[in-house]
Amino acid sequence: MKAIQINRTGGPEVMQLVDIPIPTPGPGQVLLKIAATGVNFIEIYFREGRYPAALPLTLGMEASGTVVALGEGVTGFATGDHVVSAAVCGAYAEYALVPAMQLVRVPPALDLHQAAAAFLQGLTAHYLAFSTFPLKPGDTALIHAAAGGVGLLLTQLAHRIGTRVLTTVSTPEKAALARSAGADEIILYTQSDFVAETRRLTDGRGVDVVYDSVGKTTFAGSLECLRPRGMLVLFGASSGAVPPFDPILLNTKGSLYVTRPTLAHYVQTRSELESRAADVLGWVADGSLTLRTEHTYPLAEAAQALIDIASRKTTGKLLLIP
Numbered sequence: 001m002k003a004i005q006i007n008r009t010g011g012p013e014v015m016q017l018v019d020i021p022i023p024t025p026g027p028g029q030v031l032l033k034i035a036a037t038g039v040n041f042i043e044i045y046f047r048e049g050r051y052p053a054a055l056p057l058t059l060g061m062e063a064s065g066t067v068v069a070l071g072e073g074v075t076g077f078a079t080g081d082h083v084v085s086a087a088v089c090g091a092y093a094e095y096a097l098v099p100a101m102q103l104v105r106v107p108p109a110l111d112l113h114q115a116a117a118a119f120l121q122g123l124t125a126h127y128l129a130f131s132t133f134p135l136k137p138g139d140t141a142l143i144h145a146a147a148g149g150v151g152l153l154l155t156q157l158a159h160r161i162g163t164r165v166l167t168t169v170s171t172p173e174k175a176a177l178a179r180s181a182g183a184d185e186i187i188l189y190t191q192s193d194f195v196a197e198t199r200r201l202t203d204g205r206g207v208d209v210v211y212d213s214v215g216k217t218t219f220a221g222s223l224e225c226l227r228p229r230g231m232l233v234l235f236g237a238s239s240g241a242v243p244p245f246d247p248i249l250l251n252t253k254g255s256l257y258v259t260r261p262t263l264a265h266y267v268q269t270r271s272e273l274e275s276r277a278a279d280v281l282g283w284v285a286d287g288s289l290t291l292r293t294e295h296t297y298p299l300a301e302a303a304q305a306l307i308d309i310a311s312r313k314t315t316g317k318l319l320l321i322p
Contacts (some may be wrong), residue, residue: 002322003093004302005056009049012303015059022095025071029097032083036116037091038062039297039305039318041213041238047306050241059302060091060320064106064116074100082106084281086120086263092302094322101270104277109285117293117317118153120263122280124235125153127266129161132259133209133231137162142198142210142225144218145238146183147174149292149317154211155181156289166201168194168218170312177292177315194218198225206230206254216240228254235261238312292316 001022006014025031043059045051064084067077077083077100087102106115128150129135141158145151146167158165159182167183169175175186187197198207206227212218215237222232234242250256267273283289295318297305308314 001094002299003058003090004060004299005058006047007056009047009055012047012307014047015303015306017300017302020058020093023089023097025069025074025097027072028074028100029071030067030074030077030083030100030103031069031071032063032065032085032088032096032098033068034063034065034088034091034094034096034322035112036064037088037093037299037320037322038086038116038120039302039309039320040120041236041309043092044306044310058090058093058096060093060096061088062086062116062120063088063091063096064112064119066112068095071100076100077103077105082112082115084112084115084119084277086123092299092320094299102267102273104274104281107281107285110281113293113296113319113321114284114291115281116319117149117291118280118284118289119277121149121317122153122284122289123267123276124150124263125157126276126280127261127263128154128211128233128235129157131266132233132235132261133211135161135163135209138164139209140164140166140202140207142166142168142194142207142222143183144168144210144212144214144222145312146178146181146186147315148213148312150213150235152177152181152292152316153289155183158182159184160288166198166207174315181290193221195221195224202227209233211235213237214239215242223249223253223256223258226254226256229256230254231257231259233259233261238310293319295319296321
């Protein structure tokens with residue numbers, strides 16, 4: 001089968017299209033014939049070595065497809081099932097293994113490309129909005145990178161809850177996308193200082209929560225946007241890692257909270273995974289949660305997909321099609 005592997009860490013040039021054997025599922029595993037693979041920023045972290053992993057490494061963790069074989073002890077699934085997971089063992093490939101406990105069925109009303117586009121980023125938006133900082137009507141949230149995959153979904157969820165949504169984007173085109181997702185206020189950070197605009201739009205109070213997937217270039221400003229006892233939810237670092245800081249800073253700026261969540265800790269049990277997945281996939285299936293998936297690439301162009309997502313010039317979800 002074809003797969004994208006790295007034998008050393010580095011830039012896009014280390015990604016190689018190789019032929020490797022189709023894996024055999026072990027106990028508790030399912031073999032998946034992949035229909036679509038979700039491209040996520042975390043693959044850049046693994047490629048660069050920011051997240052250590054044994055080499056050679058087949059990149060990717062999110063995919064949808066068809067079950068073609070079951071390992072010993074697997075129950076609840078059958079060959080031919082349409083499924084999706086964000087815990088795939090090497091999703092940049094034509095086939096991959098998945099722990100059965102991290103696999104869910106795709107609703108009949110949803111196609112496999114939609115499932116791959118919705119899953120990881122949809123689950124992320126779900127835990128951010130409902131668990132990390134449980135939004136409620138009357139709250140005010142600032143969402144950075146609102147035209148990205150998570151940003152568009154999180155903006156929709158926050159709007160549905162009744163939260164006032166402030167967003168940052170880089171272009172008028174992205175501003176239009178954020179507005180269509182339910183953003184109440186759009187800040188073009190390339191033209192205005194987002195801290196000053198946030199303070200102006202909240203009459204100096206600040207927001208209840210900032211959802212920040214950008215990291216290095218926004219972290220200090222995000223803290224300035226919070227009300228006393230507000231929370232900064234740092235769930236990504238597309239501009240680079242946040243530098244070390246003295247926690248006394250949180251005291252001086254109003255007894256603030258900072259958290260660095262990750263999806264794995266919000267789907268630790270089978271019931272939690274199934275509950276979040278049922279919400280996200282169900283909302284996409286019934287049209288109440290809208291996906292944007294205009295960027296698709298053949299597997300051989302995976303390196304370009306990561307270049308494009310790192311450029312922050314894309315919008316919505318990027319998919320690889322084996």
